[in-house]
Amino acid sequence: MAAVPDAAPGEAEILVSAVTGVPRGRLFLSMDAEAVGAPDRLLRLVTRRAAGEPLQYVLGAWDFFGREFLLSPETLIPRPETEGLVERALAVLRRKGAEPSLSLDAGTGSGAIAVTLAAELPSARLVATDISPGALRTARKNARRHGVADRVLFACCDADSALKCGGRFDVVVSNPPYVADGEWGSLPAGVREHEPPRALLAGPDGLSVLRRLVAGAGALLSPGGELWCEIGAGQGAAVAALPGGSLRFLGIFRDLAGRDRYAGWANPL
Numbered sequence: 001m002a003a004v005p006d007a008a009p010g011e012a013e014i015l016v017s018a019v020t021g022v023p024r025g026r027l028f029l030s031m032d033a034e035a036v037g038a039p040d041r042l043l044r045l046v047t048r049r050a051a052g053e054p055l056q057y058v059l060g061a062w063d064f065f066g067r068e069f070l071l072s073p074e075t076l077i078p079r080p081e082t083e084g085l086v087e088r089a090l091a092v093l094r095r096k097g098a099e100p101s102l103s104l105d106a107g108t109g110s111g112a113i114a115v116t117l118a119a120e121l122p123s124a125r126l127v128a129t130d131i132s133p134g135a136l137r138t139a140r141k142n143a144r145r146h147g148v149a150d151r152v153l154f155a156c157c158d159a160d161s162a163l164k165c166g167g168r169f170d171v172v173v174s175n176p177p178y179v180a181d182g183e184w185g186s187l188p189a190g191v192r193e194h195e196p197p198r199a200l201l202a203g204p205d206g207l208s209v210l211r212r213l214v215a216g217a218g219a220l221l222s223p224g225g226e227l228w229c230e231i232g233a234g235q236g237a238a239v240a241a242l243p244g245g246s247l248r249f250l251g252i253f254r255d256l257a258g259r260d261r262y263a264g265w266a267n268p269l
Contacts, residue, residue, distance in 0.1 A: 007048045011055055015045050015099035017051070017090035018059050023263045039085030054190045064112045067119065069142050075110040076199050080154070081255045084173050085230045085262055086116050088253070089173045092226045093121055096170065100125065104220065106174040106213060107131075108154070109199060111139030113173055127169075129162040131198065159209050163216035172217050175230040180206035206232055207239070212241045214265060220265035228264050 017023060019042045028078055048058045056062040056077040060071065061070050064078035065086055093101045100123045105114035108128035118124050130136050136154050143149040155165070159176070167184065179200045184192065191200070202208045217227040231239050236252040240263070250264035 011049065014059070015042060015049070017046065018220065026136055046242055052190055052193065054194055057190050057194055062253065063215045065116045065120075067116065067146055069110050069112050069115070070138055070145065071110055071156070072134060072138040073139070073183055073194070074132045074196055075138050076175075076195055078110060078112045082113065082230060084115055084150045084255055085173065088228045088262060088264065089113070089117060089171050090120055092171050092228070098123055101167070101170045102222075103171040103173060104162065104165060104169045105129070105170065105234060106159060107173070107199070108139050109135050111142040111152070111154075113175065114139070114152050115142050115146050115148055116142070117173075119146050121152050124151065126238060127155060129155045129157050129165070131158045132196070135196075135199075148258060159212050160216075163212065163220065165220065168222040169220050170222055172213070172220055172225070172227045173229070174210075174213055174227075176204040176209040176213060178206045178210060178230070178232045178235065180204060182248060205238065207242070209244070210239065210263075211242055212245045214247070217265065218245045218247050218267060221247075223266045223267060226263060226264055228268075230261060231263050233259040233261065236263075239263045 045058050047053060056071055061068050062078055069078060093103065101121065103117060103124065103126045105126055105128040108114050108130045108173060111128060114126045114128035118126055128139060130139065133156055136156055140154055141148065143152045156190050177200050179202060181201055181204055184201060210231065213227065213229060221227065240249065240252055244265050247265040249269060250266055252260050253262040255261035
């Protein structure tokens with residue numbers, strides 16, 4: 001599981017900016033005006049952060065791919081590594097040019113992946129699924145926030161039901177749970193105590209959800225369509241060995257830190 005981005009050096013400024021609405025660059029110019037207007041709320045946020053709650057949940061929103069996404073206790077915090085997953089899905093869809101595309105985001109959480117794809121590609125339509133009604137409420141808010149609600153269909157279902165979605169998808173993309181059950185205790189306290197376990201844990205080897213996605217994606221993909229998934233840093237060899245039926249394995253690809261992070265499969269033309 002990738003660590004939550006650490007904003008510690010500037011956290012005080014971030015919190016003051018969030019409370020006052022004053023951009024960080026203007027805070028010291030505004031100390032006698034807006035920046036002193038909400039001490040009680042600032043104290044509440046600082047208290048939550050001091051107790052170990054991740055900054056992203058304290059703020060209730062976080063940036064992803066240049067856009068701010070609302071968060072809730074039912075959603076994971078978007079990680080920079082997942083932006084690389086979006087870039088790979090975008091590359092597949094952009095090869096279609098201006099043609100309309102249909103994609104599936106399995107396990108959408110906050111909707112960061114689905115909403116970003118729709119926002120980046122005006123001709124894209126998406127189906128976004130999640131087992132958590134609370135996560136879907138947040139995802140729908142993010143779709144409305146970024147003006148793509150008319151092109152993203154949200155459905156409450158688990159991975160197995162998602163694999164029964166109607167339609168032939170140009171891309172199936174997923175940041176599935178991939179933490180092995182036995183690794184839970186080694187995760188940072190901020191992750192264990194605040195992020196939803198159901199969105200993180202995936203059986204003894206961390207591959208229970210991914211295994212089902214790989215096995216079932218062939219029936220969902222259009223000819224030449226691709227499946228792209230985020231994986232754990234130590235899972236490359238095990239993921240490469242997963243049976244994919246008729247799908248052609250494209251390989252394991254690394255994130256900017258040089259760690260195994262993405263896996264891809266393609267449906268034959």
